[in-house]
Amino acid sequence: MVATPIGNLGDITYRALETFKSVDVIAAEDTRHTLQLLTHFEIRKPLISCRSQNEQFASEKIIKMLDEGQTVAYASDAGTPGISDPGAILAGLARKAGHKVIPIPGASAFASLASVAGAGGKTLIFEGFLSPKPGRRRSRLRELMATGDAIIIYESPFRIVKLLTDIADIEEGRRVVVGRELTKLHEEITEGTAREVLEDYGSRAKVQGEFAIFISGNKNAKLLDESSDNISEA
Incomplete structure (x- = not known):
């Protein structure tokens, strides 16, 4: 669960960037918004949508990826996932399925x-x-x-x-x-x-x-x- 800047891109953490670079897939509240962030930092990764309207369904797809051995980072549009943003359902379901859920703290x-x-x-x-x-x-x-x-x-x-x-x-x-x-x-x-x-x-x-x-x-x-x-x- 990766926190991203709430405005100033300089607030991205080194750990967040390294996480985005290292995972297999990045799930995002709005793939277009997150793509802009990734492009700014010259990071290219497959993206999957996981927004409030489809979080349950998308979470099940993400858990299947995790079951297959892939690593997934989740980013909401801005700030920390799960704080007035999607992410809580995904975190809960992933942990229930036996996967490790790791917080990458940052802006809020x-x-x-x-x-x-x-x-x-x-x-x-x-x-x-x-x-x-x-x-x-x-x-x-x-x-x-x-x-x-x-x-x-x-x-x-x-x-x-x-x-x-x-x-x-x-x-x-x-x-x-x-x-x-x-x-x-x-x-x-x-x-x-x-x-x-x-x-x-x-x-x-x-x-x-x-x-x-x-x-x-x-x-x-x-x-x-x-x-x-x-x-x-x-």
Whole structure:
């Protein structure tokens, strides 16, 4: 399971490159995307698709290759497989079939944002993407923020302002750090209270990029009444 850059190709590890060079086959979430990465580093290997829509079926094909003695590396589009990316099903099935599953660590938007968030505490909850449905999103966000622990969430440019609105409505003074386009040319890290960050992004004419959002912990947090939400939206 090979972690690949989340933007800056310089973040690829030497071990990842050596792994790609040494295996018989490379399985990928998007073969076109991974081909670009391999081409950049002048690596040529057979590719097989293994994306979220076909992971069960593709995993069975990959396990058959492993049974035949071939070696296979898996790469999702960016970051570490299995973290809001395909790969978990493949890893589980391969291990169940008796094959050794080896992690090749590297880039992760989750770890990258956590490293610059500047927050202490023993517990950090990683939730990945929340539901796109407003009712479910707000309900889950309330549950997470009520734990009082720090949280990291991923979000798309199409819903980032809605997510920030929800956070501010629940607790406008909670500290938030937004990482946009982490490791890429237009990387931006914005920090402030939930209300301040919402006002920043809400005033922008256009919002682009991929987002990771850190919500600080608050041990005084309590689960608020959800009656104002239209839960039927879920």
